[in-house]
Amino acid sequence: MSRLSELPQWHKLQQYFHSVSEVSIRSLFSADSERFGNWSQKVGMLFVDYSKHRLDETGLGLLIDLARARQLELRREQMFRGELINFTEKRAALHTALRSGTDRQIKVNGTDVIPQISAVMQRMSAFVQQVRSGEWIGYSGKPITDVVNIGIGGSDLGPRMLVRALDAYTEPRLNFHFVANVDGAEISTVLERVDPERVLFIVESKTFSTIETMTNAATARQWLLSHAGDPQAVSRHFVAVSTNTAAVSEFGIDPANMFEFWDWVGGRYSVWSAIGLPVALAIGMQGFTELLEGARLMDAHFQTAPLRRNLPVLLGLIGIWYCNFHGCRTHAILPYAQPLALLPDYLQQAEMESNGKCVTREGETVDYATAPVLWGGTGVNGQHAFFQLLHQGTQMVPADFIIPKHVPHTLTHHQQILYANFVAQTEALLHGRTSQQVADEMRSQGYADEEIAALAPHRSFPGNRPSTSIVLDRLCPQSLGSLLALYEHKIFVQGVIWDINSFDQWGVELGKQLAGTVLQEIQSARQTGTHDPSTAGLIRYYLQQVDS
Numbered sequence: 019m020s021r022l023s024e025l026p027q028w029h030k031l032q033q034y035f036h037s038v039s040e041v042s043i044r045s046l047f048s049a050d051s052e053r054f055g056n057w058s059q060k061v062g063m064l065f066v067d068y069s070k071h072r073l074d075e076t077g078l079g080l081l082i083d084l085a086r087a088r089q090l091e092l093r094r095e096q097m098f099r100g101e102l103i104n105f106t107e108k109r110a111a112l113h114t115a116l117r118s119g120t121d122r123q124i125k126v127n128g129t130d131v132i133p134q135i136s137a138v139m140q141r142m143s144a145f146v147q148q149v150r151s152g153e154w155i156g157y158s159g160k161p162i163t164d165v166v167n168i169g170i171g172g173s174d175l176g177p178r179m180l181v182r183a184l185d186a187y188t189e190p191r192l193n194f195h196f197v198a199n200v201d202g203a204e205i206s207t208v209l210e211r212v213d214p215e216r217v218l219f220i221v222e223s224k225t226f227s228t229i230e231t232m233t234n235a236a237t238a239r240q241w242l243l244s245h246a247g248d249p250q251a252v253s254r255h256f257v258a259v260s261t262n263t264a265a266v267s268e269f270g271i272d273p274a275n276m277f278e279f280w281d282w283v284g285g286r287y288s289v290w291s292a293i294g295l296p297v298a299l300a301i302g303m304q305g306f307t308e309l310l311e312g313a314r315l316m317d318a319h320f321q322t323a324p325l326r327r328n329l330p331v332l333l334g335l336i337g338i339w340y341c342n343f344h345g346c347r348t349h350a351i352l353p354y355a356q357p358l359a360l361l362p363d364y365l366q367q368a369e370m371e372s373n374g375k376c377v378t379r380e381g382e383t384v385d386y387a388t389a390p391v392l393w394g395g396t397g398v399n400g401q402h403a404f405f406q407l408l409h410q411g412t413q414m415v416p417a418d419f420i421i422p423k424h425v426p427h428t429l430t431h432h433q434q435i436l437y438a439n440f441v442a443q444t445e446a447l448l449h450g451r452t453s454q455q456v457a458d459e460m461r462s463q464g465y466a467d468e469e470i471a472a473l474a475p476h477r478s479f480p481g482n483r484p485s486t487s488i489v490l491d492r493l494c495p496q497s498l499g500s501l502l503a504l505y506e507h508k509i510f511v512q513g514v515i516w517d518i519n520s521f522d523q524w525g526v527e528l529g530k531q532l533a534g535t536v537l538q539e540i541q542s543a544r545q546t547g548t549h550d551p552s553t554a555g556l557i558r559y560y561l562q563q564v565d566s
């Protein structure tokens with residue numbers, strides 16, 4: 019495949035950017051009275067307004083030409099068809115099959131995966147029913163009241179985020195806890211809060227070899243045994259979700275208590291698989307099915323909508339415009355919904371582990387930027403913290419504002435304040451405030467000319483800062499399914515443009531490997547490895563502290 023930076027479509031975009039880099043969003047609205055209608059659309063339960071961007075039809079057309087030159091449509095079909103697009107691991111990336119319904123065949127290496135998916139879903143459904151009804155009992159005959167998910171990365175962030183986001187739909191009899199960090203503070207706090215006779219541990223790990231998860235799971239099992247006394251208790255209190263049956267049995271969990279998924283599901287794309295078990299326990303299997311349906315709806319939209327009306331394509335290309343032409347190095351996710359507090363963390367892994375790469379699929383070092391740093395936090399809280407930089411800082415940070423229109427509580431006036439802030443922030447970012455406007459306002463308030471001159475520069479805002487607004491009909495399994503799938507496909511689109519493999523994660527390996535060596539040295543209290551002076555000094559310092 020030709021190098022991105024050598025494509026004529028790329029050069030055209032560069033030239034075009036030079037002619038419009040300073041264009042004001044306000045002038046785009048003045049030039050096109052239909053802009054809001056033409057640059058917004060509803061798909062399922064999501065209304066997306068992408069009109070507040072420094073981009074016009076010509077620029078968007080050029081970006082779509084670039085997507086076509088990268089064969090986006092073909093690459094999209096290769097993903098949905100189950101081709102081994104994650105070629106560095108010789109795997110498909112078929113998270114879409116998990117939510118595709120049962121009325122089709124999708125083959126990986128010649129085997130239809132739909133019957134396997136259905137079989138696991140049926141087992142999950144039976145298990146969820148037993149736990150939620152109180153029929154599944156612990157070693158002393160008591161029903162489960164607390165579910166502890168032990169997992170990290172993709173085996174934690176999706177279930178943790180969704181259980182919190184869907185709290186309004188959650189079975190009140192069950193409490194949910196999540197343990198990811200190997201920091202003993204996390205597991206010990208949870209173990210202090212739960213009753214060994216009524217707790218269910220779900221050990222989630224694609225590989226079942228991740229040291230953090232295995233360490234936490236072993237600690238939990240030891241704790242359970244110290245209370246129950248009988249090893250038979252493990253089968254009433256531990257289930258596993260993994261691709262690795264052998265390791266699950268070796269750990270001591272009966273494979274009958276294991277829910278399987280497959281190597282063609284990437285960790286950060288796995289919440290649609292049995293990794294979503296905590297979500298299904300929280301909201302019920304019907305709710306989990308609605309989550310999958312919401313994602314399926316977005317999959318169908320991504321596969322069939324023309325590129326100019328295709329939300330994942332549009333958000334992906336708008337991101338390329340800021341990242342590769344405006345030089346923006348970060349992107350903010352700003353949910354105006356407290357239950358979505360963990361959405362930025364979830365999307366951070368999805369985007370940064372997928373597209374934080376610096377070589378093309380052919381192994382050449384890229385000469386253009388790839389994934390920006392994704393970060394964020396809830397509105398309005400962020401307004402009283404980091405929004406200062408968004409409004410007056412020296413860098414432009416494209417931001418996604420996300421809010422549900424209807425809420426399950428009856429505090430309507432709270433929601434009105436929240437929605438007003440959601441809208442007003444995007445308006446403020448867009449319009450800014452000139453020093454002339456500031457001066458006029460201060461004059462009308464009776465300020466002296468001298469004071470106006472001193473304060474106006476501090477009180478003015480550059481404006482022309484871009485944002486996308488996403489309004490969910492309500493925060494429910496279906497709307498969230500669509501929202502997460504929208505971001506997954508946006509990430510895919512960008513990976514195609516940048517010509518990178520979005521589905522591997524070799525960048526996490528080196529640190530794991532080195533930690534293994536350092537751990538051996540710490541455990542044996544003897545430095546054997548070759549380290550730089552700083553690393554060696556830090557190991558020595560820890561050993562001295564432990565001794566002293």
Ligand code: F6P
Nearest residue numbers: 171172173223224225228285526
């Ligand atoms: O270290 C990164 C990673 O491999 C992620 O990609 C993954 O989601 C996480 O660790 C957990 O892996 P596992 O599910 O195999 O324990």
